[in-house]
Amino acid sequence: xxxxxxxxxxxxTRWGTDLARALARRSEVGEIFGIDSTPPDADLGRxxxxxxxxxxxxxxxxxxxxxxxxxxxxxxxxxxxxxRPSRALHDINVIGTLQLLAACEKTPSLKALVGRGSAAIxxxxxxxxxxxxxxxxxxxPLRTRFQRDIGELEGYFDNFARRRPEVTCxxxxxxxxxxxxxxxxxxxxxxxxxxxxLMGFDPRLQLLHPADATGALAAATLNxxxxxxxxxxxxxxxxxxxxxxxxxxxxxxxxxxxxxxxKRIGRQLAAADMYRDAELLxxxxxxxxxxxxxxxxxxxxxxxxxGAVRDFASKSSGVQRLFPSPHPGSPVRAKSPVRAQx
Amino acid sequence: MNGDxxxxxxxxxxxxxxxxxxxWTELLQRSSEQLLRxxxxxxxxxxxxxxxxxxxAVFPVFEFLYRVWWRVKVSGVTNVPGHGRALLxxxxxxxxxxxxxxxxxxxxxxxxxxxxxxxxxxLNWAFDLPFVSxxxxxxxxxxxxxxxxxxxxxxxxPVMVFPEGAKGFGKPFSExxxxxxxxxxxxxEVALETGAPIVPxxxxxxxxxxxKLGESPLLARAVGAPYVPVTxxxxxxxPLGLLPLPSRWRIEFLEPIDLSGYGPGSSEDRSxxxxxxxxxxxxxxxxxxxxLVERGPAFL
Numbered sequence: 001x002x003x004x005x006x007x008x009x010x011x012x013t014r015w016g017t018d019l020a021r022a023l024a025r026r027s028e029v030g031e032i033f034g035i036d037s038t039p040p041d042a043d044l045g046r047x048x049x050x051x052x053x054x055x056x057x058x059x060x061x062x063x064x065x066x067x068x069x070x071x072x073x074x075x076x077x078x079x080x081x082x083x084r085p086s087r088a089l090h091d092i093n094v095i096g097t098l099q100l101l102a103a104c105e106k107t108p109s110l111k112a113l114v115g116r117g118s119a120a121i122x123x124x125x126x127x128x129x130x131x132x133x134x135x136x137x138x139x140x141p142l143r144t145r146f147q148r149d150i151g152e153l154e155g156y157f158d159n160f161a162r163r164r165p166e167v168t169c170x171x172x173x174x175x176x177x178x179x180x181x182x183x184x185x186x187x188x189x190x191x192x193x194x195x196x197x198l199m200g201f202d203p204r205l206q207l208l209h210p211a212d213a214t215g216a217l218a219a220a221t222l223n224x225x226x227x228x229x230x231x232x233x234x235x236x237x238x239x240x241x242x243x244x245x246x247x248x249x250x251x252x253x254x255x256x257x258x259x260x261x262x263k264r265i266g267r268q269l270a271a272a273d274m275y276r277d278a279e280l281l282x283x284x285x286x287x288x289x290x291x292x293x294x295x296x297x298x299x300x301x302x303x304x305x306x307g308a309v310r311d312f313a314s315k316s317s318g319v320q321r322l323f324p325s326p327h328p329g330s331p332v333r334a335k336s337p338v339r340a341q342x
Numbered sequence: 343m344n345g346d347x348x349x350x351x352x353x354x355x356x357x358x359x360x361x362x363x364x365x366w367t368e369l370l371q372r373s374s375e376q377l378l379r380x381x382x383x384x385x386x387x388x389x390x391x392x393x394x395x396x397x398x399a400v401f402p403v404f405e406f407l408y409r410v411w412w413r414v415k416v417s418g419v420t421n422v423p424g425h426g427r428a429l430l431x432x433x434x435x436x437x438x439x440x441x442x443x444x445x446x447x448x449x450x451x452x453x454x455x456x457x458x459x460x461x462x463x464x465l466n467w468a469f470d471l472p473f474v475s476x477x478x479x480x481x482x483x484x485x486x487x488x489x490x491x492x493x494x495x496x497x498x499x500p501v502m503v504f505p506e507g508a509k510g511f512g513k514p515f516s517e518x519x520x521x522x523x524x525x526x527x528x529x530x531e532v533a534l535e536t537g538a539p540i541v542p543x544x545x546x547x548x549x550x551x552x553x554k555l556g557e558s559p560l561l562a563r564a565v566g567a568p569y570v571p572v573t574x575x576x577x578x579x580x581p582l583g584l585l586p587l588p589s590r591w592r593i594e595f596l597e598p599i600d601l602s603g604y605g606p607g608s609s610e611d612r613s614x615x616x617x618x619x620x621x622x623x624x625x626x627x628x629x630x631x632x633x634l635v636e637r638g639p640a641f642l
């Protein structure tokens with residue numbers, strides 16, 4: 001059997017580029033095509049770049065011609081970028097996804113569709129399960145606007161899965177990522193000179209290493225399963241311990257002040273609508289169960305939470321520790337990322 | 343002879359003092375090292391946010407409450423299995439702070455031949471309170487819901503549940519030791535699914551520490567809590583009113599109920615679930631009445 005033909009939509013995003021590179025090393029993968037409206041900055045290797053905007057109906061003529069076995073939708077943007085203001089996000093996400101799914105319906109060769117979703121769909125609440133399993137997004141009402149946006153996108157995927165039952169439709173729900181060189185709202189938040197927290201609250205967080213994010217995406221491309229899959233590391237870490245391990249100074253804001261402060265900081269960090277979700281996250285935290293990823297997708301995570309945080313702390317520049325660590329040898333798991341067998 | 347004895351005594355006193363001073367400096371050194379290490383984030387938390395070092399650091403306070411303040415008497419502690427999963431089901435009282443959970447955990451730590459830290463299922467809204475949520479999680483409190491309970495038992499933890507919930511916790515002083523309804527029997531469902539034995543626990547004494555006379559809806563709305571209790575000292579004396587009364591306690595761990603014979607599908611049998619739930623409730627209620635008689639007067 002010739003290798004799988006893979007199409008990555010949104011290849012110019014960080015996840016798309018990283019995925020293209022990860023897949024290029026795999027012998028099971030045949031030709032790789034990357035679609036985006038702008039060419040990626042980095043070299044994609046053996047991936048063939050196709051310049052097209054997934055928001056444009058032309059995509060319905062291009063995609064069937066590529067004869068893909070798997071389409072990975074990395075063009076969903078969870079936070080605004082420098083050249084992608086928050087107002088454009090809705091357009092890119094909703095219209096882009098709808099057009100891409102329409103194109104997928106016209107692609108008879110398609111066997112699997114993988115989406116890059118977010119674990120923020122579960123929200124954060126004081127009495128929530130400490131480890132959300134995939135079926136729990138149905139039980140909890142979608143409260144914030146950001147949650148509803150994610151829910152809407154997942155709804156499109158579910159609809160597609162119903163209309164084309166022969167296509168394996170897989171939605172990956174990623175936990176918050178933290179890693180050296182990452183430029184997303186949470187990493188920017190940790191990069192603030194003094195990190196604001198909520199007085200009297202210390203949430204449990206799960207932070208995903210970017211290598212595991214790419215690894216899980218690649219594993220799901222090669223071995224997609226039906227439905228949602230959480231991509232979350234083992235364990236959980238409290239925000240206070242995270243700040244101590246990264247040597248950051250923090251200040252606990254009293255509740256009356258915190259609302260306004262987080263709104264302002266959120267705007268400054270270009271997290272736009274997300275500040276409400278981030279505020280809840282910093283208050284209550286969130287944890288996800290990763291058994292489905294391990295057992296069904298068959299991906300073995302390379303880093304647990306502590307490993308991801310220590311890796312971030314040791315490699316990110318400008319982080320100064322108040323106290324030197326008495327245990328310089330960090331217990332980061334010394335395993336190399338094991339890829340899924342397919 | 344007398345002179346000899348007194349010099350011996352004074353010598354041993356000096357030795358004792360020197361020993362104590364040495365111990366103290368060692369303790370200080372150790373704790374300052376620990377503090378520095380903790381300030382650098384070098385400590386362990388489990389995936390639920392339980393921080394054993396923190397729990398051990400505050401344990402002397404619990405010990406004081408256990409030994410001196412409430413003079414806790416424990417029976418049947420070996421009914422808690424030393425290994426594997428166990429569901430401890432207890433009556434709930436306190437109306438301000440859930441000291442019954444803390445004392446059950448302390449009893450297992452102090453009296454059990456194989457001590458373990460028991461986790462507790464805590465009412466949701468406690469995790470919406472600043473500082474309380476923070477401390478609660480560190481000493482083993484986890485939001486009460488079936489998903490968390492199932493996962494904890496699957497990981498072979500001993501877990502405390504208080505099926506009376508807020509109804510029991512916030513009942514007035516006049517209704518003390520009268521068990522409230524046991525929710526919907528969710529704890530039995532999880533026990534049946536996971537095959538965990540149920541250990542009924544009867545706590546006598548916890549219902550007198552904060553005698554609740556009434557409620558203050560106004561304060562409750564201001565704080566955002568489901569209710570704010572009014573006791574003879576709280577909120578009259580402010581934080582001082584949080585000092586619990588020194589009642590005498592008895593904690594009785596009763597014969598475990600083995601549910602592994604029913605099989606995993608049985609959790610959907612509603613009548614079975616209610617039967618077991620009632621059985622557990624009756625067992626605890628009987629033990630409470632007996633324990634009350636045995637204890638005698640509440641404070642002396």
